[in-house]
Amino acid sequence: MNPHESAAGTNYLNAELGLRSWLLTKDHKRIAILYLLSVSFFFLVGGLFAMMIRLELLTPAGDLMEHDTYNHVFSAHGIIMVFFFLIPAIPAILGNFLIPIMIGAKDLAFPKLNLLSWYLYMFAGTMALTALLMGGVDTGWTFYPPYSSNFSHSNVVLVGIAVFINGFSGILTGLNFLVTIHRMRAPGMTWFRLPLFVWSQYATSLIFVLGTPVIAITLLLLVGERLFHIGVFDPSLGGDPVLFQHLFWFYSHPAVYIMILPSMAVISELIACFSRKRIFGYNMVAFSSIAIAVLGFLVWGHHMFVSSQSVYAGTVFSLLTMLVAIPSAIKVFNWSFTLYQGSVSLETPMLYALGFIGLFTIGGLTGVFLGTLGFDVHVTDTYFVVAHFHYVMVGGTLMGYLGGLHFWWPKMTGRKYPEFWGKLSALLVFVGFNLTFFPQFILGYLGMPRRYHVYPPEWQVLNVMSSAGASVLAVGFILPACYFLWSLKYGEIAGRNPWRAKGLEWEVPSPPPTFNFEVPPVVTEEAYNYAGGLEPRPTGLASAKTH
Amino acid sequence: MESALTTAEPTHLAHQFDSLEQQQQTATLGMWFFLAQEILFFGGLFMTYLLYRWRDPQAFQAGSYTLDIRFGMTNTLVLIASSFTMAMAVRSAQTDRIKALVRYLVATGFFGVTFLCIKYVEYSDKWHHHHVPGPLFHFAGPMGQRAEVFFSMYFAMTGMHALHMIIGLGLLIWLLSGALRGRYSARYYNPIECFGLYWHFVDIIWIFLFPLFYLIGRHYHGVA
Numbered sequence: 001m002n003p004h005e006s007a008a009g010t011n012y013l014n015a016e017l018g019l020r021s022w023l024l025t026k027d028h029k030r031i032a033i034l035y036l037l038s039v040s041f042f043f044l045v046g047g048l049f050a051m052m053i054r055l056e057l058l059t060p061a062g063d064l065m066e067h068d069t070y071n072h073v074f075s076a077h078g079i080i081m082v083f084f085f086l087i088p089a090i091p092a093i094l095g096n097f098l099i100p101i102m103i104g105a106k107d108l109a110f111p112k113l114n115l116l117s118w119y120l121y122m123f124a125g126t127m128a129l130t131a132l133l134m135g136g137v138d139t140g141w142t143f144y145p146p147y148s149s150n151f152s153h154s155n156v157v158l159v160g161i162a163v164f165i166n167g168f169s170g171i172l173t174g175l176n177f178l179v180t181i182h183r184m185r186a187p188g189m190t191w192f193r194l195p196l197f198v199w200s201q202y203a204t205s206l207i208f209v210l211g212t213p214v215i216a217i218t219l220l221l222l223v224g225e226r227l228f229h230i231g232v233f234d235p236s237l238g239g240d241p242v243l244f245q246h247l248f249w250f251y252s253h254p255a256v257y258i259m260i261l262p263s264m265a266v267i268s269e270l271i272a273c274f275s276r277k278r279i280f281g282y283n284m285v286a287f288s289s290i291a292i293a294v295l296g297f298l299v300w301g302h303h304m305f306v307s308s309q310s311v312y313a314g315t316v317f318s319l320l321t322m323l324v325a326i327p328s329a330i331k332v333f334n335w336s337f338t339l340y341q342g343s344v345s346l347e348t349p350m351l352y353a354l355g356f357i358g359l360f361t362i363g364g365l366t367g368v369f370l371g372t373l374g375f376d377v378h379v380t381d382t383y384f385v386v387a388h389f390h391y392v393m394v395g396g397t398l399m400g401y402l403g404g405l406h407f408w409w410p411k412m413t414g415r416k417y418p419e420f421w422g423k424l425s426a427l428l429v430f431v432g433f434n435l436t437f438f439p440q441f442i443l444g445y446l447g448m449p450r451r452y453h454v455y456p457p458e459w460q461v462l463n464v465m466s467s468a469g470a471s472v473l474a475v476g477f478i479l480p481a482c483y484f485l486w487s488l489k490y491g492e493i494a495g496r497n498p499w500r501a502k503g504l505e506w507e508v509p510s511p512p513p514t515f516n517f518e519v520p521p522v523v524t525e526e527a528y529n530y531a532g533g534l535e536p537r538p539t540g541l542a543s544a545k546t547h
Numbered sequence: 548m549e550s551a552l553t554t555a556e557p558t559h560l561a562h563q564f565d566s567l568e569q570q571q572q573t574a575t576l577g578m579w580f581f582l583a584q585e586i587l588f589f590g591g592l593f594m595t596y597l598l599y600r601w602r603d604p605q606a607f608q609a610g611s612y613t614l615d616i617r618f619g620m621t622n623t624l625v626l627i628a629s630s631f632t633m634a635m636a637v638r639s640a641q642t643d644r645i646k647a648l649v650r651y652l653v654a655t656g657f658f659g660v661t662f663l664c665i666k667y668v669e670y671s672d673k674w675h676h677h678h679v680p681g682p683l684f685h686f687a688g689p690m691g692q693r694a695e696v697f698f699s700m701y702f703a704m705t706g707m708h709a710l711h712m713i714i715g716l717g718l719l720i721w722l723l724s725g726a727l728r729g730r731y732s733a734r735y736y737n738p739i740e741c742f743g744l745y746w747h748f749v750d751i752i753w754i755f756l757f758p759l760f761y762l763i764g765r766h767y768h769g770v771a
Contacts, residue, residue, distance in 0.1 A: 107563035109573045175580045183573040184563070209580055213588035221595070221703060229681035230699040232595060237680065238696035243598060247591055515562070 011414070011511040026111035027514055032097035033412070034118050039093060040481070042084040042125060049077035051474065054436075054467040062454045070453035071138035072154070078141030080132075083163050084125050086397055087255060090262030091208075092121070092173055094404045095201045097412060099177055101505040101512060102195050104186025104521040109179040117172045124166035131158035140451065142248060145233040145241040148222060157226050160219045167212045167219075170258075174208025177201055186504075188523035192286070195503055195527045196272075196279055199286040200265030203293035207254040207261075211297070215251035218244065245307055249300035257296040260360075260392055261289055263400025264331055267353050270403055271335045273501040274350035275342025278528040281334045288327035295324045305376050314373050321371030328364050332357060347499075348422030352403030355430045359395025363388060366441070381451075384444025390437045402429065402480065409484065410498045414510045415491030421483045428476030435469025502528050559735045571737045578741040582748050589752055592707065596700050596759060608764035609690040610697030613678060615669065619761035622665050623753065629658030630750045637743045640736035645726065648739070652723045655746065659716050666709055673698070701760055708756060711749045718742055 012029045022030060052073050056064040065073065096114065100107055108114050131137065137154040139147040148156045181194075181202050222244070224230040231237025233244040272279050279285055301309055301317030309317075335357055344350070366388040370376050379385060410416050439462040444450075448459055455463065497506040504521055505512075564570040600607045636651035677685040678698050686694040722742055725731060731739055 105563065109563065110577060111561075111563060171584055175577060175584065178580055179573055179577045182576055183569060209584050210587050213584045214591045217588050217591035217707075221591075224703060228702075229684075230703050231680055231696050232699060232703070238599075238693065238699070240598070240602075243595060247594070520565075 010513065011509060012514045013413075013511050015514045024115075026107070026115055028096050028100050028108045028111065028114060029412075029512065029514075029516075031114050031118055032093050035088060035092040035096060035121070038118075038122060038125065039085055039089050042080055043089075043477075045129070046077055046080035046085055047474065047477065049073050049080065051470065053077060054470040056453050057455070057463045058467045060455050060457045060460050060463075065453065067453050068138065071140075071451070072136040074451060075137050075140050076132050079128065079137070079159060079163070081393075082141050082255075082259075083166050084121075084128065086259040086393055087170060088121060088173075089397070089401050090266060090404065091170075091177070091201060091204055091258075092117070094266065094401075094408060095177060095204075095262060096173075098408065098505055099180060099198060099201055100184065101508060101516050102198055102503060103181065103184060104189050104504050104517065104523060105180065105184035106515045106517070108176050109184055110176050113172050114176055117169045117176070120165055120169035120172070124162045124164075124169065127162035127165070128159055131155040131162065134158070142252070143219070143222060143244075144248075145222070145239075145244050146235075149234040149241070150226060150236075157223050160223045164216050164219045164223075167216045170208045171212045171216075174205035174212075177205040178209065181205075186521045186523055190523075192283065193523055193526050194286075196268035196282065196285050196289075197265040200261045200268065200289040203289035204258050204261045204265075206290075206293050207258050207296060211251045211254040211258070214247060215255075218247040218251070242304070242307055245304050246300065249303045250297070253300040253303065254293070254296040256389075256392070257292050259397045261292060263356065263397045263404075264289065266400040266404035266407070267335060267356050268331075269501075269503070270349045270353035270407055271338050272528040272530070273407070273499055274347060274353070275338050275344050276530045277338050277342040278526070278530060279334060280337035280340075281330070282527070284330050285334050288330040291327040292324060295320065295327070299324060299371075302371050302376070305373055306380050318371055318373040322368060324371075325364065325368050328360075332361055332364075346423075348417075348419060348426050349403045349407035349499075351423060351426040351430075352399045352406065355426065356396060356399040356403065359391055359399060359430075359433065363391030363395055366391065379444055381449055382444035383440040383448045383450055386450050387437045387440035387444055390440070394437070395433055399429070399433075402426075405480075405484075407499070408505070409487070410494030411505055411510045411512070413488060413491070414494055415487045416494045416498060417480075417487045417491060418483050421479060425476050425479035425483075428472055428479065432469050432472030432474075432476050436466050436473055437469070439463070439465045439469075502530055567735065571740075574737050574741055575744075578744050582744060585748060589704075589707070592700075592704050593755070596704065599696050599700060603693055603696070604764065606690045606693040607697045609686075609688060610678075610694040610701070611760060611762075611764055613673075613676070614701075614761050615672070616761050616765070618665055618669050619757055622662050623757050625658050625662050625665070626750045626753050629655050629662070630747055632658065633743050633746045637736070637740050640731050640739045641733055643733035645729065645731065648731065649723065649726050652719060652726060656716060656719045656723070659712055659719065663709060663712055663716075666705065670702075673702075704756055705760070708749065708752050711752070715742075715746055715749055718745070 012027055016025075022034065025031060025034075052064075053070075056062070056070060056073075062070070096108070134155055137143075137148075137152075137156055137159050139152060139154065139156060143156065143160065146152070148160075181198060185194075221230065221232045225232055225234055225237065225239070229237060231239045233239045233241050235241065268279055268285060299317060299321045301313055302321045305314050305317075335353075346354075366384070370379070370385065370388055406417060406422055443459055443462050443466075446459065448455055494510045496508065496510055498510075499506070504517075504523070507521070508516055508518075560567055560570060564573065632651045632654040636648055636655060639645070639647035639651055673679055677683050680695050680699045680702065684692070684695050684698070686692065719742070722738060725738070
């Protein structure tokens with residue numbers, strides 16, 4: 001192990017050695033690292049499928065693969081990215097690592113359950129990969145019947161069970177977070193002294209616990225239908241395929257907020273630290289997270305404007321969808337006001353945060369377009385939709401994830417990453433991302449449907465731009481992987497608080513000891529008290545026992 | 548906090564908690580969140596049931612009439628009895644009567660097994676009458692295949708409920724072996740309490756399943 005700077009010399013990384021100590025660990029920080037490795041692996045797999053999609057779409061003809069292969073490829077991309085990367089990424093890695101430390105606890109409420117979540121995730125992931133190797137599925141990530149009913153000859157059962165099991169990994173993680181935030185806070189850590197990261201993770205966990213079981217039972221019924229001919233969704237067995245869509249989106253729309261809320265959690269921390277100001281309107285930002293979680297359960301019908309839903313239902317869902325824009329806009333405005341007259345510095349995490357605000361705004365506003373009943377009918381199942389959710393999922397979630405990873409990397413490993421390369425990769429990600437997905441808005445508006453491997457030649461220029469952008473994006477993702485690994489050995493020693501940030505996690509050594517705190521903390525001040533008289537502590541070795 | 552550590556029984560206090568009281572509250576809250584998750588899990592099934600019943604009430608009435616209300620009623624009483632013994636088990640643990648705790652846990656398990664045996668008799672009856680959905684499904688009378696969706700819901704919902712019973716019985720055996728080894732006392736009975744919450748929840752699901760499948764619409768049979 002590297003000679004990390006730490007008060008007692010031992011930390012969570014070198015307290016115990018050997019593979020066994022990692023695979024049987026109950027330490028939330030080690031489990032976060034396990035997730036980091038496995039989630040990164042699935043991101044790589046999902047990314048490879050994305051590259052195959054973009055390669056195929058480089059030319060109008062279907063010259064790289066058959067249409068059937070293409071169906072399998074985009075299904076694999078969607079399933080891996082949504083269920084095995086986007087949903088677990090920030091909660092299971094950053095949330096796991098940070099929530100107990102941020103609230104002043106020694107660990108999560110249920111450490112064994114936390115480890116079980118990881119094993120469920122790995123088991124499900126292995127199962128999904130096995131299914132892909134056996135030929136995969138061609139249903140898209142949404143598993144709509146009749147694509148997924150008995151007409152389909154692909155591995156729906158295996159992938160369905162994998163997503164089912166993975167759902168329970170998420171449910172248990174969410175449950176663990178909820179209970180931890182309720183019961184494990186340090187003395188003085190009141191609800192309104194919690195960092196906004198914790199508020200947003202709380203909202204996310206609510207969706208995990210209340211939404212995921214619905215998709216779990218839905219997929220179980222789907223599997224039951226294929227294995228035992230229980231007729232629920234297959235019309236020939238007396239079922240209704242549209243019911244599947246209702247049940248699926250009742251979870252999967254809130255699941256979109258499982259993906260974006262943790263990213264918003266990260267952004268609040270980054271904006272406060274690099275503006276050196278308390279977040280403007282703390283209470284409103286906190287409540288807006290809860291509002292997004294609650295409203296998220298009421299808008300699933302906007303995925304079904306063209307699925308035989310009545311016009312009246314469509315109008316109501318359209319209206320409710322607009323309401324989600326309010327708490328989302330509150331966040332964006334409050335982050336912007338935090339910047340105003342702040343002492344803004346542009347380190348790598350802040351570049352990601354600012355990128356997030358811009359891209360999420362575009363993604364969010366096009367969400368309002370799509371929530372508008374009339375416009376949505378025009379662009380349903382076109383690349384406009386694809387571009388919209390990639391602006392939210394990649395421009396939002398992934399930017400937040402990368403920003404957070406850079407921000408807390410020194411805390412997790414005790415080493416700094418090289419700032420120049422960090423800024424360069426942030427720039428590449430931003431440019432590559434926009435080049436990839438902005439043309440898709442135009443393509444979609446022109447009418448290019450999603451999920452087709454051929455298209456008319458007049459759309460080639462825009463598709464080539466998109467594929468070129470995807471290559472830039474890939475470089476932007478590979479770079480951090482390289483310099484993060486490099487920094488483990490050669491990075492500058494970070495010290496407790498390299499960013500001079502506020503929050504309990506910056507008062508413990510980097511990397512933190514196994515039980516996080518040398519002395520049980522007592523909290524006496526609000527979050528983000530950057531103006532609190534005390535000059536921020538200098539980087540490095542200064543002893544930090546203010547409590 | 549240091550003092551709390553010294554007063555608590557070190558064997559039962561996990562490292563992440565400051566006191567046994569905090570540990571108990573935390574575990575109980577976790578169980579409640581888990582039950583919230585369970586409600587949504589069954590909620591998908593209830594939603595599906597409602598939709599299909601609303602769509603074809605006559606088929607549901609016809610299907611419902613083939614279920615034997617005597618079995619359903621007996622099972623309801625058996626589960627209510629098991630809920631009572633489970634509540635008494637928790638009470639016994641709270642008042643430190645460990646022998647009574649063991650007896651009540653055994654009684655709870657007995658009722659649980661009885662329920663599953665009766666369910667088995669009902670299922671095999673359905674099997675013999677070709678009322679199990681699938682290629683062999685056959686339903687005599689004017690409803691014909693329309694009744695299949697009723698039986699789909701019947702097997703999906705009671706099956707999922709029975710699965711919860713089986714998991715519960717597994718947990719019960721684990722608690723029972725702990726109780727026999729003197730693991731629980733008035734100071735530490737949290738696992739019993741949490742299991743009790745789970746067991747009552749599973750019973751309540753049945754309290755809804757019984758009228759939905761056995762009772763509603765029975766008196767229409769002559770008309771249909």
